[in-house]
Amino acid sequence: MSANPSMAGLMHLRPKLIALVVLMSAAVGCACAFFLWSLDEVTTVRFDHPWLVWFLPVAGMAVAWLYHRHGGSSDGGNNLILDRIHDPGGGVPRRMAPLVLFGTLVTHLFGGSAGREGTAVQMGGSIASAVARRFQVDADQLPVLLMAGVAAGFGAVFGTPLAGAAFAVEVVVIGRPKLWALPICLLASYAGDWTCRAWGAAHSHYHIDDVAGSMLAGLGNAGMLGKVLLAAVAFGLVGWLFAALCHRLSAGLKRWVPDPVWRPAVGGVAVIVLFLIVGRADYLGLGVRSPDPHAVTLTSLFASPEIHSWAWAWKLAFTVVTVSSGFKGGEVTPLFFIGAALGNALAGVLGAPPELFAGLGMVAIFAGASNTPVASTLMGIELFGAGYALPIALSCGVAFLCSGHAGIYRSQRFALKKPFWRRPV
Structure with missing residues (x-):
């Protein structure tokens, strides 16, 4: 059948x-x-x-x-x-x-x-x-x-x-x-x-300041439009990088450590080494909240205008090692952190509103890494409001096109070929 x-x-x-x-x-x-x-x-x-x-x-x-x-x-x-x-x-x-x-x-x-x-x-x-x-x-x-x-x-x-x-x-x-x-x-x-x-389950809430939205003016401002599109390309490329690193490290660990029981041990030691290098617990766990008011978290990236230039790279490293070595949980919430932190860093470089670019990065990098631009756009609208639908859709669409065919889900099938990328075998 x-x-x-x-x-x-x-x-x-x-x-x-x-x-x-x-x-x-x-x-x-x-x-x-x-x-x-x-x-x-x-x-x-x-x-x-x-x-x-x-x-x-x-x-x-x-x-x-x-x-x-x-x-x-x-x-x-x-x-x-x-x-x-x-x-x-x-x-x-x-x-x-x-x-x-x-x-x-x-x-x-x-x-x-x-x-x-x-x-x-x-x-x-x-x-x-x-x-x-x-x-x-x-x-x-x-x-x-x-x-x-x-x-x-x-x-x-x-x-x-x-x-x-x-x-x-x-x-x-x-x-x-x-x-x-x-x-x-x-x-x-x-x-x-x-x-x-x-059942009373609580979900995290994220907020983009309305002042940031007024700066978009429907993306009629060519300068802001250019910044959004440039950031979207970066979100897509980092989404591709994340998926590619996960696949390559996972394949490498399977060759180097044939026993599946020992792979998480290697990954766990690597996470501890990264933790010792950074000297902070900001990139451990889910990354949504922290008892440390000075920690970089997913929620703090929306609540504070402070720029964190390399937080996205550290969270990417911690997550790639964790996921590739066999720990359970998935990739999406760390991807939200990576995207929001990258948006925050790009806002500092481009002179854009940090909370706006954090929101765009949060959903756009998910669109690129998971190859689901429509779902990511709808998620952005549900989380941040319909007033941001246009920049969210643009960011997710461009990130999807720029993220290659790696994807975090190997069992996805492709009915199209993205421009400038070799079709997956």
């Missing part, structure tokens, strides 16, 4: 599919609420006990051993979800959800620089696959349920349901979004987000 259900097939199963999507999305929303609460708790514990970072290599080995002995195909992570959308095969293992939840919390408890989107997406895919098996959903209908699970997880964990739905249909095949699944993904993303919020 075809892996891509037809519209007629969706219409035929609409009542059952809608019921299953609502049930699945509620479960994913509950899981994401628990995850966000747990993540906040373990982050607080790390702040209170900074010595925990010294045990990062051992903690990474413990999680790697757990995956090696009991994870099966779960170690495929986000790429496994995308592979199953392309070809349902055996579905997604139920064990993926608890394993990635535990692994991500361990990463953040001991200071690994990773994200949270990977956890939400994998929990969504795992729960969706479990619902499909329990209620005997046909194999050709599994892809849409998996995309709904991705939408529910992404929308719930970031509090951006429009972006969650767009991400699910856009990320699978670049240049050919699966629009037939958009209504189902919208339902799933909103249901997951609503359930997560109903």
Whole structure:
């Protein structure tokens, strides 16, 4: 049977599919609420006990051993979800959800620089696959349920349901979004987000000063337009750099350290070395908040006009080492930090509003690294307001075009070739 259900097939199963999507999305929303609460708790514990970072290599080995002995195909992570959308095969293992939840919390408890989107997406895919098996959903209908699970997880964990739905249909095949699944993904993303919020889960809030918006004047100012476009090129190139470094370091570690249990130990030691070089804990963990009022965090990049010229490079280094060596969690929130910090640095060079360029960088670098410009644009609008839609769309579109074909998700397929870049093999 075809892996891509037809519209007629969706219409035929609409009542059952809608019921299953609502049930699945509620479960994913509950899981994401628990995850966000747990993540906040373990982050607080790390702040209170900074010595925990010294045990990062051992903690990474413990999680790697757990995956090696009991994870099966779960170690495929986000790429496994995308592979199953392309070809349902055996579905997604139920064990993926608890394993990635535990692994991500361990990463953040001991200071690994990773994200949270990977956890939400994998929990969504795992729960969706479990619902499909329990209620005997046909194999050709599994892809849409998996995309709904991705939408529910992404929308719930970031509090951006429009972006969650767009991400699910856009990320699978670049240049050919699966629009037939958009209504189902919208339902799933909103249901997951609503359930997560109903539990009182807190999301980070970012604000761009209205004064910065007035300077744009609809981007009619040629000077400001040029600055935005120049910054967007930089966001795309750094997004490409991030993905390329992750892939190359991961491949190198697999050659140099054949035993997967030892790779996180090597990565954990490297993170500690970086921490000792920097001498600050700003680039450990998620990077959204810190008890140190002088620390560089994702929220501080919007709250302070101070310029931090190299914060983006340090966070990139910490995250590439963490993710490439096998720690769990994902890349997106660190990418937000890298993009916001790069925007802050570029604002200092170009004489632009730091908080505006931090916001543009935050979503544009995600657009470039994940090859999802539409989802990233919608996320920017949901986070910062429709008044910034034009500069956000321009930044995300240009960053996407400038980011090459590397991408943080290896299982993405391409239906187009970006200009000036060699098509991926």
